[in-house]
Amino acid sequence: MKKVKVGIIGCGNISSIYFEAGSKFDIIEIAACADLDLAKAKEQAEQFGVPKACTVDELLADPDIEIVVNLTIPHAHAEIHMRALQAGKHTYGEKPLAVTMEDGERILALAKEKNLLVGSAPDTFLGGGIQTCRKLIDDGWIGKPIAATAFMMGSGPESWHPNPGFLYEVGAGPMFDMGPYYLTALINLIGPVRRVSGSAQMTYPERTITNDIDYGKKIPVEVPTHIAGTLDFENGAVGTIITSVDVWGSKLPHLEIYGSKGTLVVPDPNTFDGPVYVKRHNQSEFMAMPLTHGFTQNSRGLGLMDMAYAIRNGREHRASGEMAYHVLELMHGFHLSSEQGVHYAVASSCKQPAALSADLPRNGLDG
């Protein structure tokens, strides 16, 4: 199969794992990379053997590049997605799809008009852990899902991220930065959501960086940092979510799905691995379940690979723009519900992505 040539825009902290994906999967070839800071693009190109480091304009003008991979900060996501589509390229980006719903809509509309694909992280739901959970649900191990819980509880990225300022700007915060992992996993396991409610607070107006680079520096907070929400799924299940960077510790589970015939403990949706546990109605203990699917290592880029196969084989891709837009609307919905004191009725929907086969080649997705 002819490789799909990819150009990466944004060569910061997360980019290395995407550059590595270029050598892990046969379907893509990373042909160029760009950054506002050309030195960063050159550094990554040299480290990962990418033939061209260039400006964003040069990358977008390269006729060989079919997919632009957008690894910029959230505020730049919409602009880069739109420019990539205008240049006739498919586009795949880090989460969130965009900061505002209006920008998300514009991206999907332009892609439709140009007959191009939009894809978005997270793609951890394609990993062995969550695909095993999906198979267990599809095979009826817990019966019909009737409820779910999702808890992302921590003390914030300012202790480890080299550039944590943007993670407290509008478009980030715990819901927009971490919520996509949990919400995408829930949509993959249960389906789309019709209504949400939320209570959100900004607990501290500023945070103190404790990484090695800027230790002691204060950063302003623009967004809620503790958000508690509920979700009514289209299939009738009810979910509870908390995303917080205001707690020093928690023993709450990451994700659990409660079915009519049992309970499923889902692994951390920010990872690709297990463990997975099930307790059926007629059992007294939880059982550790063997993983049925591969890609259990850090396989960021899987969603991009899936999109590359989708382009070559003319099928739908799983980490889709439609699902990312639905997630974006849910995240806004929690905040809007809190501000307005009412439930938020969700206007968008999306298809539950197709489950992956348990029998795939080591470095491919389409058999």
Ligand SMILES: NC(=O)c1ccc[n+]([C@@H]2O[C@H](COP(=O)([O-])OP(=O)(O)OC[C@H]3O[C@@H](n4cnc5c(N)ncnc54)[C@H](O)[C@@H]3O)[C@@H](O)[C@H]2O)c1
């Ligand atoms: N760091 C992580 O662990 C992590 C994990 C998962 C997802 N993400 C997501 O990946 C994205 C990037 O995060 P990061 O941690 O790599 O950030 P970063 O700040 O380390 O890197 C972002 C890079 O994008 C470049 N950039 C910004 N605007 C640009 C523009 N308009 N044109 C070209 N380049 C531009 C910056 O110069 C920088 O090099 C974010 O959406 C984040 O949510 C990060």
